[in-house]
Amino acid sequence: MSDPALPEGVERHAFDSRERLATRGPPVYGEPTDGEWRAWDPSRSKLGAMLELGMDTGLAGGETVLYLGAASGTTVSHVADCCGPTYAVEFAARPARDLLSVAEPRGNLFPLLKDARRPATYAHVVEPVDVVVQDVATRGQADVAVRNARFLPEGGRLLLAVKARSEDVTADPDDVFDEVTETLSAAYEVLESRRLDRFHDDHLGVVARRR
Ligand code: SAM
Numbered sequence: 001m002s003d004p005a006l007p008e009g010v011e012r013h014a015f016d017s018r019e020r021l022a023t024r025g026p027p028v029y030g031e032p033t034d035g036e037w038r039a040w041d042p043s044r045s046k047l048g049a050m051l052e053l054g055m056d057t058g059l060a061g062g063e064t065v066l067y068l069g070a071a072s073g074t075t076v077s078h079v080a081d082c083c084g085p086t087y088a089v090e091f092a093a094r095p096a097r098d099l100l101s102v103a104e105p106r107g108n109l110f111p112l113l114k115d116a117r118r119p120a121t122y123a124h125v126v127e128p129v130d131v132v133v134q135d136v137a138t139r140g141q142a143d144v145a146v147r148n149a150r151f152l153p154e155g156g157r158l159l160l161a162v163k164a165r166s167e168d169v170t171a172d173p174d175d176v177f178d179e180v181t182e183t184l185s186a187a188y189e190v191l192e193s194r195r196l197d198r199f200h201d202d203h204l205g206v207v208a209r210r211r
Contacts, residue, residue: 006051008061009082013037021052023081026105029074042199045075046135046161049199050207055192057207058157059083059131066129066151068116068144069136071095073102073109079133080109087126091115116144119151126151135161142183145208149187152210158188160206161196173202184208 003012006021013022015032021040032039042052050057061082070076070088072095080086080103088103089112090096096113103109114122116136129151136144141162152158162180164173181190188208196203 005054005056007057007059007082010040010051010061010078011037013039015039021048023078025077025081028077028102029072040078045078046196046200046203046205047075047133047159048078049196049203050159050161050194050205053194053196053198053205055194055205055207057159058191059159063130064127066126066132066148068132068134068148070099070111071135072098075133075135076109077102077106080106083131084108085127086110087112087122087129089114089116089122117147119148123150128153129156131157131159133159137161137163137166139167141166142180145184146187149210154210156210158184158206158208158210160184160208161200162204162206163200164202164204173204177204180204181206187211 012019015034022037024036027033027038040048042048063083065083065086067076067088070090076088086109099111103111112122132148134145145160164176167176190208192207194205196205
């Protein structure tokens with residue numbers, strides 16, 4: 001069944017009579033499938049959790065996307081299923097190898113073995129994008145988002161997952177999230193933020209627009 005709050009190409013689909021978020025594409029991580037549809041597991045994907053929790057991501061489907069922290073492709077595969085050209089940055093060689101097989105049947109998914117802290121190293125490959133999705137889970141998450149704002153036009157979206165413990169294991173997550181929001185303000189206006197704890201402990205989902 002199509003849901004107007006979800007991007008085109010993302011639906012709530014019944015798998016064994018249980019409705020779950022789903023996209024159409026080849027399976028990647030052992031998720032349930034039904035014909036062309038495959039479940040998008042919010043407990044394996046922060047962007048999936050943001051959609052499941054009803055955050056207004058602004059994603060319509062078909063956008064050009066820069067995805068930072070692609071790992072072995074769990075979430076970025078769903079993004080590529082519903083979006084246009086999808087550039088997937090990952091700096092660790094092992095997951096990047098798995099990402100290559102995920103990209104193989106997806107002609108719009110372009111893996112880049114690059115460090116997201118150094119956008120100048122992929123600026124010659126990545127065209128301006130409509131949306132940056134980020135899930136790097138390392139120290140300096142907000143700074144990475146600010147550095148990559150260069151790829152977005154004014155008003156372009158940032159969909160960010162922040163892991164509090166990656167910034168400071170001892171700090172109160174709410175203090176970490178306040179600091180992250182403050183750092184983001186150098187390049188973005190935060191439109192919505194929500195704790196993702198139902199699916200991911202001590203994570204914040206952020207929807208922001210490029211100033
Ligand atoms: N987004 C993935 C998903 O949902 O399928 C999971 C990402 S995992 C939490 C974080 C990933 O970000 C790791 O694979 C890590 O190697 C990568 N990463 C961390 N810092 C990075 C950086 N500076 N540049 C590129 N990748 C980075």
